[in-house]
Amino acid sequence: MNPLYYYGHDFLMKAKQWAIDTHEVTPGFSPISFNGFPHKEKWFKFFIGAIGEFAYSDFSGLPFDWEHRYRFTVLDFPDGAQVKSTTAQELVIPMYEWDKNQHPRFYVLALVRLFDTEEPFYAKVELAGKTTREEAEKQKIVCKLPNVGNKSWQVERKYLHHVGMPYWQRKHHGEGNLERL
Numbered sequence: 001m002n003p004l005y006y007y008g009h010d011f012l013m014k015a016k017q018w019a020i021d022t023h024e025v026t027p028g029f030s031p032i033s034f035n036g037f038p039h040k041e042k043w044f045k046f047f048i049g050a051i052g053e054f055a056y057s058d059f060s061g062l063p064f065d066w067e068h069r070y071r072f073t074v075l076d077f078p079d080g081a082q083v084k085s086t087t088a089q090e091l092v093i094p095m096y097e098w099d100k101n102q103h104p105r106f107y108v109l110a111l112v113r114l115f116d117t118e119e120p121f122y123a124k125v126e127l128a129g130k131t132t133r134e135e136a137e138k139q140k141i142v143c144k145l146p147n148v149g150n151k152s153w154q155v156e157r158k159y160l161h162h163v164g165m166p167y168w169q170r171k172h173h174g175e176g177n178l179e180r181l
Contacts, residue, residue, distance in 0.1 A: 023041075053076055061167030090156055091109040140154065
């Protein structure tokens, strides 16, 4: 079973404010930036991203940086992870991110489900899988998503690996790198 994380109203309101502030600082952070949620406010993509990254933070034991507004690299965490948060089912990597000079060690798919989306009372996040860049290179296909102006690479979930054991379980069992970076 994939790791699941649940977040309540107070956390989601903090994430929402972070997303609004991030959008105000970087309203068009890339000339080919897009909002894959055309029926939502433009900050909504940052909101979904923050929730998925926070779940990975809980999973990995690595800190989520609330002070970062936009990373000009593709690395979300010091372990080399790039978390792709979505309300869809597949891992999607925009081509402009794929072509950057700095490459992540691996991609993590975070599936975000919001309940009561007008003012979210809670969210469920499933860390649905991971893949290395090399593995993604072999399995990726070109896709153009609805409401998205640029092409992306898609890796189907069947090609993703289990994300592994959460930090707190590794710590309990004495396995792996247990230091919080």
